Amino acid sequence: MRIIRLLSMGWFFQFKMISRSAFDGIGQVIYPLFFATVAFFVFRAGDSPRTLLYASLGAAVMGMWSATSTTAGSAMQRERWYGTLELLVGTPVHFALVLLPVTIAMATIGIYSLFATLLWGWLLFGIDVTIVHPLQFALSVPVTVLSFGALGFLFAVCFVRFRAAWALGNMFEYPVWLVCGFLVPLTFFPDWVKPISWVLAPTWGMNAIRESSLGGAPLDDMLMCLFLGTFYVAAGVLVTNRALRSARERSSLSLT
Amino acid sequence: MAVVETLDLRRTYRTHTGTVRRRVKEIEAVKGVSFEIERGKLFGLLGPNGAGKTTTIKMLITLLIPTGGTARVLGYDVVKDAQEVRKRIGYVFGGERGVYERLSGYDNLRYFAELYSVPPKIQKQRIEELLELVGLKGREHERTEGYSRGMKQRLHVARGLLHDPEVLFLDEPTIGLDPVGARELRATIASLIDAGKTILLTTHYMFEADALCDQIAVISQGQIVAEGTPEQLKSRVASGSVTEVEVYGIPDDTVERLRGLDGVLSVWVEEREQAQVLSVQSRADIQLTAAILGHLNGTSVGRVSHREPTLEDAYVALVKEE
Numbered sequence: 001m002r003i004i005r006l007l008s009m010g011w012f013f014q015f016k017m018i019s020r021s022a023f024d025g026i027g028q029v030i031y032p033l034f035f036a037t038v039a040f041f042v043f044r045a046g047d048s049p050r051t052l053l054y055a056s057l058g059a060a061v062m063g064m065w066s067a068t069s070t071t072a073g074s075a076m077q078r079e080r081w082y083g084t085l086e087l088l089v090g091t092p093v094h095f096a097l098v099l100l101p102v103t104i105a106m107a108t109i110g111i112y113s114l115f116a117t118l119l120w121g122w123l124l125f126g127i128d129v130t131i132v133h134p135l136q137f138a139l140s141v142p143v144t145v146l147s148f149g150a151l152g153f154l155f156a157v158c159f160v161r162f163r164a165a166w167a168l169g170n171m172f173e174y175p176v177w178l179v180c181g182f183l184v185p186l187t188f189f190p191d192w193v194k195p196i197s198w199v200l201a202p203t204w205g206m207n208a209i210r211e212s213s214l215g216g217a218p219l220d221d222m223l224m225c226l227f228l229g230t231f232y233v234a235a236g237v238l239v240t241n242r243a244l245r246s247a248r249e250r251s252s253l254s255l256t
Numbered sequence: 257m258a259v260v261e262t263l264d265l266r267r268t269y270r271t272h273t274g275t276v277r278r279r280v281k282e283i284e285a286v287k288g289v290s291f292e293i294e295r296g297k298l299f300g301l302l303g304p305n306g307a308g309k310t311t312t313i314k315m316l317i318t319l320l321i322p323t324g325g326t327a328r329v330l331g332y333d334v335v336k337d338a339q340e341v342r343k344r345i346g347y348v349f350g351g352e353r354g355v356y357e358r359l360s361g362y363d364n365l366r367y368f369a370e371l372y373s374v375p376p377k378i379q380k381q382r383i384e385e386l387l388e389l390v391g392l393k394g395r396e397h398e399r400t401e402g403y404s405r406g407m408k409q410r411l412h413v414a415r416g417l418l419h420d421p422e423v424l425f426l427d428e429p430t431i432g433l434d435p436v437g438a439r440e441l442r443a444t445i446a447s448l449i450d451a452g453k454t455i456l457l458t459t460h461y462m463f464e465a466d467a468l469c470d471q472i473a474v475i476s477q478g479q480i481v482a483e484g485t486p487e488q489l490k491s492r493v494a495s496g497s498v499t500e501v502e503v504y505g506i507p508d509d510t511v512e513r514l515r516g517l518d519g520v521l522s523v524w525v526e527e528r529e530q531a532q533v534l535s536v537q538s539r540a541d542i543q544l545t546a547a548i549l550g551h552l553n554g555t556s557v558g559r560v561s562h563r564e565p566t567l568e569d570a571y572v573a574l575v576k577e578e
Contacts, residue, residue, distance in 0.1 A: 086354075087415075
């Protein structure tokens, strides 16, 4: 019970903090517009209106992933800048319980990006955004958000000992767009890419959202997404103490 | 049993130089520091910037792993029992950083109350009491980005006390505060001692350590160079006189030669704007002005003056002579 309270309060305060940034807010308005435009121009050659929805959903999840990956990479650096990383590490709770709500809060911001992209597509380009299975869609979105947050958590834990790790977060942004099939179907890629896609939860989250929107069976994708998310959290928890010890040895918890 | 005890505590940092030919450089920040703090006492770690105060405190609060020696807080080893130590200590760093600026002061405290497992039933009351204690009542619902430096510093103190810790570590808590704010904070620190807390305070202000501390250790270049009560440190300079000479570009070997003069207790040089001030503390019964000026032959000399030694002299002499 205490852990649930700690996670939910941590999420609440982190979400409150992130959602109050004016500059991040501008990006959240402009990026979805950009993603919706890309999706429209890439796929307008297709003759089916559902192809445009397929692309719009991909673009929407791109926004979600961008919000998570870039911010997960910079999460530790942000805490260093604030001078709060040492304060967080110095608390008696397991650091995983401190960090997980941070990355899930960041992924939650991505929900806005998803809906904003779909809205822009509908308003500007007249893309039909009819969702075939609304209930399953409503379920697949939080499942995807949680798995994104879990993956971001694993990244952030691994980054904690490196002061310049924020750059790695940016590096992960674009490859995941491709290998998880956000815009281009995975069948277009060589076979060696597929195992990489399968171990990345965004692949399954994307599938779940598309299947529920376009009329398919998203349950297996959701389960796989949840399984991988749980695996990331477990791996992150196992790595946390080792990563923190290394940071304490290297004196990299503070800026100087 | 001592509440805080360190034995031969050491910390070496490794840095790299060069881009192509990377070389590892080792910097010994703390070189075998040992001290003990008794329950309910305020212990001052006094030293100039870069002396090793913050490194020592960070090892004690489990944020840095020592490269040698041991340290225990309330009987728990700071490396092996880090979680147990963290439950029982509070710490406050000086400066403006360390607050979430997009949250209110109240939300900052609530967040850390959760992280320190303060029971939800008493959280509100505890935060209200602390806001009252540090004088932030009425401003707690404003975002901290609008807080002054002093207000942020007081918020740090409130955060450090949220879980009612037995031991407090205060790292230069009054740095950058205006005189009134610093005085108020010192009064708060004194009230914490009255409440039975054990405190380790680092500072580079001699008068602050003198006013607050039961015991003082002077640290310079990673080593403790003197330890005792403020009175014991003061007794080091109770007698004698100080000759101050304004000089320009005094060579190091001249300073060494002055140290060897009969009756000289200590010699140090301070940079002041474009000039340097050479201070020579000597026994009161010896007149050394002529001998000092004789050794300064060839060095540009300005004003010469004599005065009684102060407590500040003891501190400056200790940290400059190392």
